[in-house]
Structures are given as structure tokens and as C-alpha cells.
Amino acid sequence: MASSQSSRAASSSEADDFASASSSGAFCFKRKYSSQTVSESDDSEDAKSEDPVGASESVKTSAIKKKSRLSVADEAVEVGRTASSSSKSSIDFGLYVTKVSGLVEDKQSGQFTAYNLRDIISNHPSKLIESIQFNYLFEIDWLVAQYPKESRSAPLTLVHGSQGASKTDLDVEAMSHEHVNLVQARLDMPYGTHHSKLMILRYADGIRIVAHTANLIERDWHQKTQCGWLSPLLKPLAAEASSNDGDSPTNLRADLCRYLRRYRHPRVGRWADLIEACDCSGLRVFLIASCPGRHSADQLNEFGHLKLRQVLRQFDFGANSKDACLVGQFSSIGSLGSESSKWLTAEFMASLAAGGSPGGGGGGDGSALKLIYPTKDDVRQSLEGFPAGASLPYRQSVAKKQPWLNRFLHSWSASRSSRSRAMPHMKSYLRYSGGSGSPRLSWYLVTSANLSKAAWGSLEKKGTQLAIRSYELGVLFVARQFGLPNFSLEAANAAACISVPFDLPPCRYKATDKPWIVDLAYRDLPDAHGNIWCPPMCGN
Known part of the structure; x- marks a missing residue:
């Protein structure tokens, strides 16, 4: 079994893997290394106070015994x-x-x-x-x-x-x-x-x-x-x-x-x-980090989404603003408020849009924002099957409070890197234009930060203070910093080609698609290994 005792930790706070480690009982899946998973939820207060699954270090799962469709090899x-x-x-x-x-x-x-x-x-x-x-x-x-x-x-x-x-x-x-x-x-x-x-x-x-x-x-x-x-x-x-x-x-x-x-x-x-004491003069990436605390005055822009905003403001992306889109891709979602304007399309999108608002306007309606998070079927059909969803800890207690988020959601597809069936644990954010023809990227951020206020920070005291709960770290690539007008996704354009694993433009959820919810039971269709997903206390 791959997980050790040390990886059974941290039940309710923000992170990436759902808590489930049980030494007894049956499991919804057969791969023994997957029967013991860990919790890194992304909800702060919601995860701790309302979700009995997230609050438990050891939970039991039930099973359906079906022959795996994939060989061990x-x-x-x-x-x-x-x-x-x-x-x-x-x-x-x-x-x-x-x-x-x-x-x-x-x-x-x-x-x-x-x-x-x-x-x-x-x-x-x-x-x-x-x-x-x-x-x-x-x-x-x-x-x-x-x-x-x-x-x-x-x-x-x-x-x-x-x-x-x-x-x-x-x-x-x-x-x-x-x-x-x-x-x-x-x-x-x-x-x-x-x-x-x-x-x-x-x-x-x-x-x-x-x-x-x-x-x-x-x-x-x-x-x-x-x-x-x-x-x-x-x-x-x-x-x-x-x-x-x-x-x-x-x-x-x-x-x-x-x-x-x-x-x-x-x-x-x-x-x-x-x-x-090292020579870092050849580096062209920016560091975007988060540190716990309430940051204000001359430290207001040192961390979190305000650091990202400060860096992007150094550049003028105006030429690419008319058809520009902002993309967020992540493996966990925190509690974002009762409506998008509480945080997502207000302060957070203002940081993503710094350097030139998409559409040439304020972009406050969020129409230029596309969020990539796997659907239930993305997980079900993945290489790992349902156990992949243990690392995608979006919970009922949070999702039911923000149904408005679904209109921003897009499914996971990574055919360009042959990783459509390898569920994402990566987190990234970017700005692109050019639509489906030949997307051009102004910038690309690879980070540990999921979509949550705990990770990115939330403004307080009329915008004079940024409260951050977690440590996060990422690196930002801005095309202009490399002497390029844009990054390309085309291998033929080798000088400007940057390796983004997932497909652009992203595909919006179909009417029948639902975001993966880790503490919901999925019994209607088996996964790629013939198993179902039935977490404890799922309520259905």
C-alpha cells in the first residue's frame, strides 16, 4: 500500500486529497494502493464544521466486487x-x-x-x-x-x-x-x-x-x-x-x-x-507566493492574488484584450460566497485581468472567465477510475452553497499531451486570445494554489488588508518578459511554444455534466475498473 501513516493526515483543512484510510471493511475499488487516501480539502470553515467525511481521519467505504477491466500490467x-x-x-x-x-x-x-x-x-x-x-x-x-x-x-x-x-x-x-x-x-x-x-x-x-x-x-x-x-x-x-x-x-x-x-x-x-549568494540573473519567471497572515500597508501586494495583480499591471495586454479569456484550472474548490461577485468575479478576477480587461471593459460579469474542473464522467473514465476523485475534494457542503459556480465550469481535456484520462492535480491560471484557431497566451502561472480564498487571500477593511490562511507557491511566465509578444501552443513555433498540458479553448460543461463531488455516491455506472464510488455518510 503506497500511503504511509504520515500521509493519512490533515482531515479538514485546505489541500488536495480526500481523507479515507480504513483498516477494516470493504472498498468501492480494488486497487489496494488507492484504498487509503488522504485529505486536503479546500473549504476552510465549511470543511471543518459541516462535512463529516472531511472531518474524519478514518472512514469506511463499501464495495461492489467486479472484475477489473484493465490488467495489472x-x-x-x-x-x-x-x-x-x-x-x-x-x-x-x-x-x-x-x-x-x-x-x-x-x-x-x-x-x-x-x-x-x-x-x-x-x-x-x-x-x-x-x-x-x-x-x-x-x-x-x-x-x-x-x-x-x-x-x-x-x-x-x-x-x-x-x-x-x-x-x-x-x-x-x-x-x-x-x-x-x-x-x-x-x-x-x-x-x-x-x-x-x-x-x-x-x-x-x-x-x-x-x-x-x-x-x-x-x-x-x-x-x-x-x-x-x-x-x-x-x-x-x-x-x-x-x-x-x-x-x-x-x-x-x-x-x-x-x-x-x-x-x-x-x-x-x-x-x-x-x-x-547565487547568480539568479538569468531567470525570467516571477514568484507568486502566499503566506498566512493579514497583509497591509507596504506588505499588501507581497503575496496572494494582489502579488499577481501587481506583476501583471507592469504589462499592457491591451492588443489582446478584445477576445481574451482568463482560465483557472485546479483540483479543489473552496467556499467562494453566495454569488460570484462576493469574491470570484470581483477581487480575484480583477487580479487575473490586470494589464488589460478582457473584452476591453471591466469584465465584471465574468463572461471571459473559464474554470476547468473535472466532471463526474471525467473521473469515472480516468486511468485510476473513481479513486482519482479522492484527490478532487469538492464537497457537497460547499457546492450546494454556490450553484452559480457551475456556469463557469469546463471539463478536463488534455489530448494535446495525451493526458485526458490522467486526472489533474496540477493547478494553473492563464490568459489567452485567438479562440480555437491558434490560441496565444499572454501569461501562464503554474502554482500550488487551488481556487479558494484561503489560498489566494481575501480583501478586508475596504481593500486595505489581504487575509491569507495558507502557504502557496507558484511561478509566473509572462511572454513579454521573454521578449515574445505571446506564447504559442504550436510545436512548429518552437521559439515561443510553452507546454500547457490541457486543451484550449476549454469545453464548457454539457447540460448533463456535473462537477465531481467527492462525498457523493456514484453507483449508476462503473468506472474503468468496474467499480463504483460509495463514500460513507453520503446521504444517498
Whole structure:
């Protein structure tokens, strides 16, 4: 079974995987690694107070015993073991997708660079000296096994937000690894989580930074669509360099060091010192991070959606505004209010639209906003079957309060990367124009942040204060920052081609489509493995 005790944690707060770990009873699905899943819901107060499923660490499921339609070989054989040599543009931008088990090798090639965790850590010829991993969920034994043998005893720091029994489980697992040190992130706001996914890898000749979307548990690297950004090697500055030398034009180094120092922990702060001594001048991406707290005055625009707004305002996307669309793609949805204008089409869309409102107007009706979240049938027909939905924790208690959201929803389709059946755990946001002909992207954000106020922040005190509950982190690609008018999705346009795994334009839900709800029973049709989904206390 892939999940360890440490990954059964965190029942009710914001995150990515639904809590369900039971040592007894039958299951709605047969794959044993999937019968134990974990909770990362995205609802803050709603998840804790109203959802009995989300509030439980151990829940039972019932089963229907049907023969799986896929063989073990179909499900378990990992292919596409090397990144495509033809994915030049992806390597230039540093973007990658994770390998998908059961996907034939030629479908992992083309313009997409595909890595597993071992590839990422070993993607440099010199020896790994030490590393630090920021994440929500860890399976320490599995994680250590992904490191190259010669570096498995190198110092490894894990930054987490686990509390209570889940923290105890993590502490116990870490005891088996003398080189592993744990740092518990401070969560200053109720219902917040440590949700950032960040690696900093120190080699003998420099540092690499990885911002990504996957938990450090085996199942997150199996049959899901995940993505990330891998920096080039950041070499140490010359001894005579001043403290102001070496930052990127986007101030990424300064922003990352500010983020790291918000942890107020010496083990983490030390990494800020190491990064400050590196030459980051070649980086062209922006850092968009969130830190818990109420941010105001000169810190108002440092984090959350206001940081995104501040960066995008530096650019004029007016030429692409008339037919522009804004896309949000995510794996969890928080409580957004009784109507769209409470947050989504007001402050959040104002940040996404910064630099030129879609349609040339205010865009306040949200008509230019397209949100991608899988339907029930997307999940049912996926490689994992219904268990994939455990990582898509949109709950009845939240969904019933915001039926208005359905008019913004679009289904998951990723034929361009052959990942339509690999359910997304990635989160991304972008601006594009050009419709179905040849979409042109002004910017593209890869992040850990789902669609929630806890992740992005909510304005208070007449817009003078931004309240954020969780840690999040992402990187923003703006075409103009790379000297390009737009990014392209066409491999033929290699110089401007950026690797977005899903299809554009997205396809709006059909009249019969329903968003995946994790605590609803689905018994009408079996999944790809012949199983049904019947979570406990589902009420139907």
C-alpha cells in the first residue's frame, strides 16, 4: 500500500486529497494502493464544521466486487522513462509534466518534457550535497528512495504543516532516517495549511529550484497530471560580488528569500542565505507566493492574488484584450460566497485581468472567465477510475452553497499531451486570445494554489488588508518578459511554444455534466475498473 501513516493526515483543512484510510471493511475499488487516501480539502470553515467525511481521519467505504477491466500490467508498467529530446522549448522554459504510468512511451514525448521525481533530483551530473522539501504530504521512506544512492544520506529537511496525530506519525517515520530533519511551519490563521510544493536542491557546483504541484507521496506521481518548473543551475556569485548583484529582472531571488524568511526558522532561513549568494540573473519567471497572515500597508501586494495583480499591471495586454479569456484550472474548490461577485468575479478576477480587461471593459460579469474542473464522467473514465476523485475534494457542503459556480465550469481535456484520462492535480491560471484557431497566451502561472480564498487571500477593511490562511507557491511566465509578444501552443513555433498540458479553448460543461463531488455516491455506472464510488455518510 503506497500511503504511509504520515500521509493519512490533515482531515479538514485546505489541500488536495480526500481523507479515507480504513483498516477494516470493504472498498468501492480494488486497487489496494488507492484504498487509503488522504485529505486536503479546500473549504476552510465549511470543511471543518459541516462535512463529516472531511472531518474524519478514518472512514469506511463499501464495495461492489467486479472484475477489473484493465490488467495489472496495463496499470502498473511505467513507460516514457526519459524526457523527450525534441522538447526543446519546454527545457528552455524549464516546464515539465510528470510521467504517467500506463501511458505509452510515444505519448510522453513531443513538446512535453516528462519527469518522475527521481529524474528531477538526479537532473545534474554533480553530486547532490543537501536538499530541502516543502510540501503538504510526505511518505518519507518512498521519498528517500527516489534520491540517487550516493545522496541518500545527504542532509534532507522537510517543511510541513502537520499537527496532532499526523505530526506524530511523521516524526516516527523520520526517526528511521538520521539525515532527515523536520520543520513544522507556523500556521497563524485558522484553517490554513502548508500547501506549497517547493524543492531546493544543492549540488557541489550550485543550486536548482523546483516549483511544482505534487505531494511527496507515491500515488501523486503515478497516474495524475502534474507539472512544475525546474530552474537552471544557479551558480555561486563571485567572491567580490556585492549583495545587490545576481537577482533576476523579475526579482525572483528577493521574493523567494522573503518567502523563506517568513517561516521564521533557522533551518529555512539558512536556505535564503544560500540563494542570496547565487547568480539568479538569468531567470525570467516571477514568484507568486502566499503566506498566512493579514497583509497591509507596504506588505499588501507581497503575496496572494494582489502579488499577481501587481506583476501583471507592469504589462499592457491591451492588443489582446478584445477576445481574451482568463482560465483557472485546479483540483479543489473552496467556499467562494453566495454569488460570484462576493469574491470570484470581483477581487480575484480583477487580479487575473490586470494589464488589460478582457473584452476591453471591466469584465465584471465574468463572461471571459473559464474554470476547468473535472466532471463526474471525467473521473469515472480516468486511468485510476473513481479513486482519482479522492484527490478532487469538492464537497457537497460547499457546492450546494454556490450553484452559480457551475456556469463557469469546463471539463478536463488534455489530448494535446495525451493526458485526458490522467486526472489533474496540477493547478494553473492563464490568459489567452485567438479562440480555437491558434490560441496565444499572454501569461501562464503554474502554482500550488487551488481556487479558494484561503489560498489566494481575501480583501478586508475596504481593500486595505489581504487575509491569507495558507502557504502557496507558484511561478509566473509572462511572454513579454521573454521578449515574445505571446506564447504559442504550436510545436512548429518552437521559439515561443510553452507546454500547457490541457486543451484550449476549454469545453464548457454539457447540460448533463456535473462537477465531481467527492462525498457523493456514484453507483449508476462503473468506472474503468468496474467499480463504483460509495463514500460513507453520503446521504444517498
